[in-house]
Structures are given as C-alpha cells and as structure tokens.
Amino acid sequence: MNSIPISWYLVLSAGLFSLGLFGVLARKNAVAILLGIELMLNAVNLNLVTFWRYNNPAEMTGQVFAIIVFAVAAAEVAVGLALIISIYRNRNTVMADDIDLMKW
C-alpha cells in the first residue's frame, strides 16, 4: 500500500483524461463522444479518490465528492443518450458531423 507514490495515480488519470478528450474531439459517432466523456469522468473520479487516500483518509469529503460525481455522471449519460436517441429518430443519423443545423 505504501509503495505507490501519488504521482503514478495522477499521471494515470491525466492519461485517461487525455484519451477521453481525444475521443470527444475526434470520434464521429455521437454515442462514442459520450463514451469519451465517460472516460474523462472516470479519470476525474480516480483523481478524487487518489487525493482522498493520499491527503487525509479520515475526511470523508473526497469520497462523498466522488459519489456525487457518480450520480451526476449517471444523470448526464441518461439525458445525453435520450437526446441522441431523439435525434436519431428525427434525423436518422448519429454522426456528429451531420448534426450541424447551427451551421452558417
């Protein structure tokens, strides 16, 4: 337990976050974009729990924060996927590039 410096966890979550960012920016499918968002959220959660463990494990604030993030992530995924499904029904596509009604 004591042998892993915090830096490893932090670098891991930074890397996971960057991958998630890449997915959000570069994926065509809208559902895949949400997958990227999930990755980012997970990275954040990991970060939170790491800091809880490595700063003051007696304080429950870190975990509570992470739990709330769970709840928010769940809510957001639900609504996001509902939106995508609605869009799919209307436009018959889930390619993010095709949903460009706000185009000039």
Place this chain on the structure above:
Amino acid sequence: MTTMQVLFLIFAAIILGSAFKVVTTKKMIHAAFWLIVVLFGVAALYAMLNAGFMAMVQVVVYVGAIAILFIFAVMLTRKELLDKGPALNDNKSIAAVLSLLSFGGLYMLLRNWSGFMNMAPALPETDMVEELGTALVTPDMYLLPFEIASVLLLAALIGAVYVANEARSE
C-alpha cells in the same frame, strides 16, 4: 518493485489500452465493451486505494447501469448492423495534438507540485464505509449535496423520459 506496484502497472496498462480501444475502434459495440473493461479496471484501482465502497458502486452503477445504457443506445441508433466508415473524423490530428498537449500540460503542472512524490498515509482505524454513510446523511455534513443529487437524478429521469418520448407531437 513491490506487488502493489506491479499490480498497479498491470491495471494501468489494461485501463490505458482499453481506453485507447474505446476511442479508436470502429465498431460501436466493441467500444462499449472496451469501456466496460476500463470501468472494471478503474474499480480495481479503487479497491487498491482502499475505497472498497467506491469500487462496488463503480461496478454496480457504471458497469451495471451506464454501460448497459450505452449498449442499448448503440443498439437503438443504428441503421444497419455493421458500422461502416472511419471511426475518427477529420479533426483527428488536431485533436491528437490537443490531447497530447493537455496531457503534457497536466504532467508539467503536477510535476511542479511539491507533493508529487508523496506516499500514502496510514488508514484510520474506523470503519470507512460506516463513516461514509454517516457523512452522507448527517445534516452537518453532506446531507444537502446528497439530497440535491437525488433531485438531480429525478430531473434527469424526467428529462430523459420526456426527451426520448416517441409520441411527441412536434
């Protein structure tokens, strides 16, 4: 190299590799499955961090609900069974650059932090799950965010039902 470090490295590799597959695979179902792997990996890391409750919640909520939701969404949003066309759009280079930039930036910032090489302190003797539960329902502590989060979930529930309702007359 202690056991924990090796375990950590293994899980880190699984997570990163699966995450990479999530963002690059052409087939959506595969992406969803790879996400499940990532989630399991993260749950394992939670366990390594002595946050057992978090690990469980991760598995139940994320894998059990959210990933399933993703699979449903993937199934409901396809014209044909096969995914055709490239997975990444035209901005992939810039996106890659930006991602690397963000990673690099984060790493640089973290490296300058004095506590970057800290080790984990000792765990307290109390039961952490009980403590977590008490923290969540005590009004002096985190009852309010807890309740508001439940309201948020209610709103999301109603919103999702309303948005995805097929019989909308618009």
Place this chain on the structure above:
Amino acid sequence: MATTNLIWLLPLPPLLAFFIIVLFTNKSNKLSHIVGVSAAALSWAGAMVVFFRALGVDHFGEHPFTDSVPWLPLGDGWLEIGVRIDPLSAAVLFFVGITIFMIFLYSVGYHNFGQPKGDHDKQGLPPHGATVEDEHGHKHTVPSVEPMYARFFAFIGLFAAGMYTLVISDNLLTLFVGWEIMGLCSYLLIGFWFAKKSARNAGIKAFMTTRIGDVFMLLGLAFLYTATGSLSYEVIFSHEVLHALAETPAFWGLSAAGAIGLLLFIGAVGKSAQWPLHVWLPDAMEGPTPVSAMIHAATMVSAGVYMTIRIFPLFSAGWDGHALTPTMSIIAFIGAFTALFAATIAIAQNDVKGVLAYSTISQLGFMMAAIGIGAYVAAAFHLITHAFFKALLFLGSGSVIHGMEHGVLHTGDHSVDPQDMRNMGGLAKKMPITFWTFLIGGFALSGFPIVTAGFWSKDEIFADAWAHGHTAVFVTLALAAFLTAFYTMRQITMTFLGDAKTPEAEHASENTWTMTTPLVVLAFFALAYGWVGIPESFPIIGGLLPNWFHDFVGHTLEHPMAAPEFSWIPLLTSLTVALGGLALGWVTYRNFKAGAVDPMRKLLGPVYHFIENKYYFDEAYDVLFVKPAIWISEVFTNKMDQGVIDSILHGFGTVSFAIGKFIREKFDTPVINRFIGDGSAEVVQIFGRKLRKVQTGRIQEYMLSALGVLFIIFIALYYLVLA
C-alpha cells in the same frame, strides 16, 4: 376763421375725400360721391370766402394774404413753405373752385349713378348697358352704372387737392408738388378705363410727354435756387433779386432771369400741350369726359399758363416795354404758332371731343402768346374765361355723347360711334339744355361780340398785340381766331342743327339734372364773366362798368401796366374773324348729310389729308424718339440685363454645379462612398464570409477551438504570470 388758416385748409377736403373713398367707402357708390361732391363743395365755399375777403382788401396787390411755416431745416436756417393769395391767385381760385365743384357734380350723372349694373360690365372697361324688363315683359337696354364709380371720385378728389395746392402756394416748390400730383392724376384718369389698350397708351403718352417738360422745369427750379437761394415768390420777384438775375449772363446769350424763365416755360409747354409737346392732349380724350373737362380744359392745362403768368416778372426782367426779351419772344412765338397750328388741325377732326382738344391747345397758345408779348392782364383774363367756356363745352360734349349712347343702346347697333359728329345731327330738339349751353360756350370760344366772355378776353389780347406793335403775333392770332370760329360752328352745326344723320341720333335724350345744372351754371359764367373786364376805353359801353379785372389782377405786379389804348383795328379784326368764321361754318355745314364727303376735304385736297393726320407729328415722334427708346431699353434688357448679368448669374450657377459635380464624381462617390463606405462594408462582408465558415454547426469543432484557445491562454498565463 383767419383767412390764412382757411387758405391752408383749402386743399384738405378733396385730399381727405381721396383717402376716405379709397380706404372706407370704396364699395358704396352713394357714399363715395357724397364724400367727393361735399369735399368739392366745401373747398369751393372756402375759396369763395377767401375770394370775397380778398375783394374787400384795399390795394390787395400790396397786401396779399400770406403765411409761411418753416419746413425743411437747411444748413443755416429753414426752407419755408407757405400760402399766398394775391389778386392773380384769388381770381384763379374763383374759377378753380366753381369749375371743380361743377365737374364733381356732373360726374355723378355722367357715370350713371342709380342705374342698374351692366350685363357684361367689367372693371376697366366703359359701361355697356344693362337689360331691364318692364312690367309687360319688354326688354330694353338702359345705360348702366360705371363699375369703377368710387375710384373715379377718389382720383378726381386727389386731383382737386393738387390743383388747390398749386394755386395757394407761395413758392415754386409746392407749386411743383401740386403740378406733379396733377400729373399723376392725369395719368390715372386718362387711363381710367385701363382694360382698353388705347387708354393705357394714352395715359403713358401723357405722362411721358409732360415729364419731358417737367425735367426742364426742375432744371429751371434748380438754377433759380442756386442763383437766388430761395424759391419763394416774395424773394424771387423782389427788385434786387430780379435785377441781379437780369444782369447775370447765362447760356445762349440769355440772362439768368431769361434762362430760368425759359426752362420753367418749357415745363409749361409740356403741361399746357403747346407745340412741340402737344401730342398727348388729343390722346387724353380717352379718359371719361369729366376728366377731359376738368383736367384738360379748365384746370391742369391752365396750371401751365398760370405758372407762366406767375413767373412773368422773371422772364420779363429787363424788359423796357418795347423790344421783347429773348425769352418773351420765344414764348410769344410758340404760343402764336401753336394757336394757328392746332386750329388748322381742329377743322378736320370728326370726334366731338377731338375738336375741343385741339381747340384747347389753340386757346392755350393764345394765352401763351399774350403773356409772351407782355399782356399780363389779358393772358390772365383769357385764362379764366377760357376755363369756364371750355369746361362748359367739354361737359356739353359729354352730355351729347351720353345722349348718343342712349340712342345706341336703344337701337342696339354698337358699330355706331357715339362720339363721331358725322353720326349726330338734330340734337337741338332732343337735348335743348345741352344745345343752348353748348351754343353759348361755342360762341364764347369764337368770341361772339359783347355778350360772351370770350369776346372780351380775346379782344383784349388783340388790342394789346396791336397796341404794342407785334404785328406777326396779331396776324397769326387773328387767323387762328377765324379758324376757331369756323370749326366751332362746324361742330355745332354737325352736332345739333339739321336732321339726325343716324337712327341713334334720333333716339338721343336729355340727361339728368346732375349733368345739366353744371352746364347752366358754367354757361352763366361764360356769358357774365366777360363783363368784369370791359376796357374803359371801349366805345359806348366802356366805362359803364369799371374794368375791375384789370385793376384787380393788374395790381399783382409791382408796376402794373396800363390798359392798352383803344384802337378800331383790333376790334374790327376780331369782329370780322368771329362773325365771319361762324357764318362760314354754318353755311358750309348746314346741308351736311350722313355719309357725305366733308366739304373741307374737297376744298383743301391733299392738304386736308395732312391736316387730318395731325401733320404726322405722332408718327414722327414715334420714329424719332419712341422707337429708339424702345430699342435702347430692349438692348439694356435683353443684351445687358438678360444677356450679360443673367448669364453671369447663370454662370455662377453653372460653375457651382460643375464644382459640385466634380467633387461628387471625383471625390465623394469614389473615395467616400465606394472606398470608405462600400469598401468597409465589403471588407466586413469578406471577413464575414470567410469567418462564418467557422460556424460549422459541429460541436466537436467548436470544442476544438475552445480548447485550443484555452490552452493558448493557459500557456500564456503560465509563462507570463506564474513562472
């Protein structure tokens, strides 16, 4: 009331009448003529009071009624104006008052007061008759009321004010003021029927011609003022001044007195229609007859003679009683020449007023000749008697024309000229009062012996001319008198005697009392006035009545002249020419039928043609003066004013326009409109077109941009702030 105050007030009633009629009563005919006639009556009453008071003063010539007020402040002292009634002006006041009053009264009837408004009467044209229906439904045309009735009374009111001003003034300046007022009214009244082009032209002709005379008169006034420093009679007719003026030489070998007298006389030549400025008077017959009577017979033209008589001391300064001064010779020549000249033209005139117009010119010539030869009293005497009988004759002719117009309206044949004597005849029976008064006037004009005033005044002129040895003048005037009697009888015969030559003359009728009463009054004076001037040395009747006129008026001069000695030659000559002319006229014309050729035409042949066209003077003046003046004014208007000055102004406009156009095209449009205005719009558009491609509608691209910018900011922040 003090006499001098009364004298000051004499011009006031007619002047007030002018303003009241113009401002207040111009819509009401009745009120206007009430105002006008009562004003004339008031002034006449005042004039009578003054006259009778003047009669009561012993040696009135040495104690005239005078009064003056300082008027214009000059450098050192004041220019004073005032009134002066001496014997000459008292006598003139007498006839001016009564004739003006009579003519005002006559105008009421002449302009058909009380008659209905005409069918097609327009303001500016003479009235043309109104159709009335009687109880049986018969329609006939009656004379209609003059549409500009009130205006007429206003104008003659102003005119009367001018004449009174002239008579009562004690200096040449206010005399000139009255002179010019009358000139204006003459223009207004000659052109009274302004819609007729002939009337308008006649008015302009009168004004222009008299203006020529007035210019010289003004020069004379200026000369006089510069030489003496005053224009008042008291000063300029005083011994010292006259002596000084007579000694000072002026231009053309004349003395200053003679030169001034000549210049002032030229003004009288214009005003009294002497040759060569006579051309306006016959045309002035375009005005209504009361105008002709008042202005061109009794008062305005007399003003010229009055002024000449007034300045007699001036141009006779240095006259020793025998050889005439140069100015006097000129005056006598012009007077005598005009008398004969006009008389010859009169015998060929067919318009009843035309004969009288030339007759006026001729008689004024008589007066000018008289004063020219130094017959002061004779000239004044003839002035007054002529005023009476000429006014009478004009009013009578107006009555005749009125009656003839009645006939024209009755027959409805408007091609018949009611003024042409060849259409008249037999009117003696139809219009008796007119006939008898006209006869009296005509005889007075011809100089019918003893009973008529004209005889006495004309005879005095002849006597004076003969007694002082001016044979040429005597013979000329005698010839003129013969012709006068001839054409007068011709006129009377053609108009009144014999049978009516046209149906219109058959239906002529006598006029209302407002027209016949003045005729009777003036006829009385035309007869009786002569008897106040019977020369003492006249055979048989001389000496029965004192020669009041000679004594009274003669004493206006400082050294009154003695009455000429009686001689049979002038008396016989005047009897012969008067009676002979009358008889010849009656004989020649008593069998004149309608449409016949005038006997004179047969007698004189080509000369008649010359006379009939008034010796072509009008045509000559037209070519010599009128056409060049029109040419000059056209040059000035078209070439200079429109051509040069207007083109300069148009040039300004064009240049401004060109400058504006240049600035607009070269600077405003390309630089400001296109480059700056449109250009900036273009730039914005181009940028917009290029920049809007950023809005792809794709969320991921937005996120990319946002992230990119964010990183840039972070890096900048890190390196600039934190590091």
